[in-house]
Amino acid sequence: MSALELVNIRKRYGNVETLKGIDLSLASGEFLVLLGSSGCGKSTLLNIIAGLAEATEGDVRIGDRSVTGVHPKNRDIAMVFQSYALYPNMSVARNIGFGLEMRHVPAAERTQAVEKTAKMLQIENLLARKPSELSGGQRQRVAIGRALVRDPQIFLFDEPLSNLDAKLRMETRTELKRLHQMLGTTIVYVTHDQIEAMTLATRIAVMRDGQIEQLATPDEIYNRPATRYVASFVGSPPMNMLDATVGDGTAHIAGSLSGVPLPSPLQDSAGRVREIIVGIRPESLALAAAGDSGLTIEAKVEVVELTGPELVVTSMIGGQRLTASLPPRSQVAVGSTQHFSFDATALHIFDKATGKRI
Amino acid sequence: MERRSLTAAILVHLAALLLLVVILAPVVWLFVMSISSTPDLIAKPLHWWPETVDLSRYGVLLSSAVNSAGQAFVASLFNSLKVAGMATVAALIVAIPSAWAVSRTPAVGWSLYAVIATYMLPPVALAVPLYMALSWIGLLNNVFGLALVYLTILAPFTTWLMKSGFDSIPREIESAATMDGARLDQVLRLITLPLAAPVMATAALFAFLLAWDEFFYALLFTSDQRAKTLTVAIADLAGGRVSDYGLIATAGVLAALPPLVIGLFMQRALISGLTSGGVKG
Numbered sequence: 001m002s003a004l005e006l007v008n009i010r011k012r013y014g015n016v017e018t019l020k021g022i023d024l025s026l027a028s029g030e031f032l033v034l035l036g037s038s039g040c041g042k043s044t045l046l047n048i049i050a051g052l053a054e055a056t057e058g059d060v061r062i063g064d065r066s067v068t069g070v071h072p073k074n075r076d077i078a079m080v081f082q083s084y085a086l087y088p089n090m091s092v093a094r095n096i097g098f099g100l101e102m103r104h105v106p107a108a109e110r111t112q113a114v115e116k117t118a119k120m121l122q123i124e125n126l127l128a129r130k131p132s133e134l135s136g137g138q139r140q141r142v143a144i145g146r147a148l149v150r151d152p153q154i155f156l157f158d159e160p161l162s163n164l165d166a167k168l169r170m171e172t173r174t175e176l177k178r179l180h181q182m183l184g185t186t187i188v189y190v191t192h193d194q195i196e197a198m199t200l201a202t203r204i205a206v207m208r209d210g211q212i213e214q215l216a217t218p219d220e221i222y223n224r225p226a227t228r229y230v231a232s233f234v235g236s237p238p239m240n241m242l243d244a245t246v247g248d249g250t251a252h253i254a255g256s257l258s259g260v261p262l263p264s265p266l267q268d269s270a271g272r273v274r275e276i277i278v279g280i281r282p283e284s285l286a287l288a289a290a291g292d293s294g295l296t297i298e299a300k301v302e303v304v305e306l307t308g309p310e311l312v313v314t315s316m317i318g319g320q321r322l323t324a325s326l327p328p329r330s331q332v333a334v335g336s337t338q339h340f341s342f343d344a345t346a347l348h349i350f351d352k353a354t355g356k357r358i
Numbered sequence: 359m360e361r362r363s364l365t366a367a368i369l370v371h372l373a374a375l376l377l378l379v380v381i382l383a384p385v386v387w388l389f390v391m392s393i394s395s396t397p398d399l400i401a402k403p404l405h406w407w408p409e410t411v412d413l414s415r416y417g418v419l420l421s422s423a424v425n426s427a428g429q430a431f432v433a434s435l436f437n438s439l440k441v442a443g444m445a446t447v448a449a450l451i452v453a454i455p456s457a458w459a460v461s462r463t464p465a466v467g468w469s470l471y472a473v474i475a476t477y478m479l480p481p482v483a484l485a486v487p488l489y490m491a492l493s494w495i496g497l498l499n500n501v502f503g504l505a506l507v508y509l510t511i512l513a514p515f516t517t518w519l520m521k522s523g524f525d526s527i528p529r530e531i532e533s534a535a536t537m538d539g540a541r542l543d544q545v546l547r548l549i550t551l552p553l554a555a556p557v558m559a560t561a562a563l564f565a566f567l568l569a570w571d572e573f574f575y576a577l578l579f580t581s582d583q584r585a586k587t588l589t590v591a592i593a594d595l596a597g598g599r600v601s602d603y604g605l606i607a608t609a610g611v612l613a614a615l616p617p618l619v620i621g622l623f624m625q626r627a628l629i630s631g632l633t634s635g636g637v638k639g
Contacts, residue, residue: 052533073539085530089552102539146538 002064003028003186004049004154009058011044011210018044019055020210026203031180031187033197035233036207042190043158045207049188050156051075063153073102078147079156082163084139086131092142093118093127099150117149120179137168148179157189161196173199194234198222206230228355231279231348237312237323240285242278243352251278251349253297255318260297260347276358279348282312285324287332288339296339297322304332313338385614391607392416399604415608427595431609433583434591439616440501441576441587442569445508449516449565450558452509457520458550462529470521473514481574492579499585504576508569515568516561523557524550559624567617588613 004026011019018041026032034042047053049060051072060067067075078099086095094101097114105113118124121141131139140160147155160176161169177200180187191197197204198218206213206221206229214226225231231239244251250259260278288296299315299322306312311326315338324340332338349358362370391399392415394408421428460470488507489498497503527550535545551558573589580586586594592609595602 050533050537052536072533072537073541077537079534079537081530081534083528083530085528085534087531087535087549089549098535098540099538102544146534150538 002026003030003062004188005059005061005064006045006049007059007061009045009048009055009060011041011048011053012056018210019048022058022210022212024205024212024215026186026188028186029184031189031200031202033201033204034188034190034207035192035194035197035204037192037233040207041210042192042207046079046156046158046188046190049154050077050079076153077156078150078152078154079158080140080143080147080160082159084131084143084163086139086142086146088131090130091127092123092129092131092134095131095142096127096145096149099146103150113149114145117145120148121145136164137172140164140172144176144179148183153186155185155187157187157191159191160189161191162193176200194236198234204234206233224357225279225348226357228277228279228350231350235281235283237282237325239279239281239348240322241350242280242317242320242322244276244278245274246276247274251276253278253318253320255320256298260295262347262349275352277350277352279350280322280342280346281348282323282325283310284342284346285322285326285340286342287326287330288341292339292341294341295344296341298337298339300337301332301334304334388607388610391604392611394604396602396604412604415602415605416612418605419608419612427605430583430586430594431588431591431612434586434588435612435616437501437580437583437585438570438588438613441505441508441585442566444501444505445512445569446562446565448505448509449512450562452513453516453520453561454551454558457517458524458546460517461521461524462532470514470517474518477514485575485578488575489578498579499581501585504579504585504587505569507575507579508572511572512565512568516565519561519564520554520557523554523561526557527553563617563621563624566620570613570617 002025004024006022006024009019009022010017022045024032034045036042044053048055049062051067051070055068062075062077087098090098093111093114096117097110100110100113114127115124118127121144123138123141123145126134126138126142131142134142140163143160157176161172164172173196179185180200189196189200198221201218203215204218204221205215208229214221214230216224216226221230221234225234225239228241232241243254244260245254246252246262250261252259285297288294297317299317301313301315303314304311305314306328309328311328311330311332313324313326313330313332315322315324322340326332350356351358390407393411393413394405395410395412398405398408398410398412417428418426419428419431422432423429456470460467492498492500492503492507495503497506531549531553532545535549540548571589572587573593576587576590577593580590588609592606592613595606595609
């Protein structure tokens with residue numbers, strides 16, 4: 001049985017189509033992350049699942065029951081909002097218990113449930129306070145608690161960490177992961193942060209222009225991106241994308257004399273298209289030792305940045321930029337010409353016209 | 359606070375003092391007039407402070423003797439309270455749902471602008487139609503009739519004010535309550551209205567003042583003690599062959615008291631109403 005199923009969801013605002021046919025099926029206990037830049041329709045999709053917005057076309061099924069036209073309160077879902085959306089006029093305890101209060105759960109039972117949830121989130125000592133007396137991180141915990149206490153079929157998270165500072169964001173991320181592992185709940189999580197997506201998700205749906213560009217596990221999204229867009233969205237620094245043409249089993253990088261011999265499994269398929277894009281992740285590149293017989297690429301070093309754990313080297317190859325993440329103690333001189341080596345399996349080849357992986 | 363030079367500090371305090379004088383001088387003068395004896399009031403040169411303090415006019419206006427000036431004044435005081443009170447309550451009852459609807463449904467925002475447009479008409483343009491309408495439904499010289507007329511003035515104003523109040527409450531809070539299982543009426547009652555309380559208090563106070571101070575319609579649509587309001591009663595005091603300016607001033611002081619009391623009671627709510635935008639949910 002699937003916990004959540006979306007069938008051909010479309011949403012139009014006037015002439016603008018923000019969702020162009022979303023199909024998705026989510027098993028119970030999955031952590032799905034909707035990843036995309038702003039305006040890709042991910043929040044609209046979440047609101048449609050929540051029932052805060054109605055799809056123009058298509059069907060939403062929760063636990064094999066169609067909920068199209070069903071009021072949000074009858075969908076058995078809980079949501080955590082980006083702005084926390086706590087009730088400022090109520091204490092933390094009442095905030096958490098509000099959903100139970102509305103469902104006429106007896107007061108004693110309610111108090112017990114609120115206390116249990118508060119304990120789990122380590123906010124027992126805050127129960128009597130008002131939201132205005134809490135820090136951002138504490139508010140976020142209360143908002144999560146308010147969703148947890150109801151034990152719904154599906155949790156929805158709308159960019160819940162984007163208002164937190166970097167350190168707190170990391171802690172809360174780990175906390176969310178722990179909660180998911182502990183409770184085994186089904187979660188749909190919207191974010192534009194690829195790190196959050198990679199670390200939290202059991203599956204990621206990368207969205208673009210109202211469509212799902214790729215729906216796969218984090219591992220697959222990173223190692224086998226289906227399109228150029230997915231490849232450039234996930235990973236930091238982003239994947240190098242070099243324009244190239246194909247000839248004689250070699251990809252000739254535009255604007256340079258360097259050629260990358262295509263490994264045999266890629267040769268056949270790439271042979272059909274002349275204009276391609278060669279993608280290499282910065283972390284797949286290494287400094288070539290003298291006399292390295294493997295695959296290398298030559299580039300002129302322009303900027304060297306030490307981030308701490310790694311040395312990010314930006315260099316030019318022809319007119320195109322090539323970024324490499326190297327070990328921090330690498331010796332690279334600005335202005336020098338360097339050979340970078342890489343493994344044939346690290347290459348991602350995309351069709352330039354369609355952006356699809358070859 | 360940033361450091362300021364002595365000159366700047368003096369200038370700021372002088373400016374504040376000037377503002378205080380400009381605002382308070384007429385009120386103080388009104389009070390001085392009300393306790394001055396008649397010879398003090400008509401003396402030349404003017405006596406800024408009376409030689410004899412005369413409180414008798416307060417007694418005159420608050421007496422309940424039959425057919426006295428006091429009886430007419432007290433009756434008009436109660437009429438004013440009734441009319442302004444009813445109109446304010448009715449205006450809030452109308453304004454809350456309509457303001458919420460306009461705030462949450464921008465698509466119908468034009469209707470509020472249409473209503474506000476009627477505000478542009480000078481009251482005199484509406485006087486005749488309103489008179490005929492009131493006469494037709496038999497509510498001339500009636501507190502209910504006058505309250506109904508005031509409602510047409512207050513409702514657009516309170517709706518406008520409440521709309522900006524609702525606008526400042528994030529929709530996500532209402533969405534969260536909806537997902538938590540609250541019906542629309544529960545969302546409004548438990549979440550939105552408590553959060554909008556300061557704005558509601560501000561709207562109520564200003565609506566009350568607007569109705570309390572209204573003169574033109576009250577003069578046209580009321581004719582005797584059954585419905586005459588304070589503003590008209592005060593004008594009546596000046597309308598005779600002999601005008602006792604001290605008595606008019608006394609009536610003015612007494613007329614200012616009820617709004618003042620309400621204002622004091624709602625002070626806390628008012629202040630937070632004026633700064634509600636600064637509070638983050």
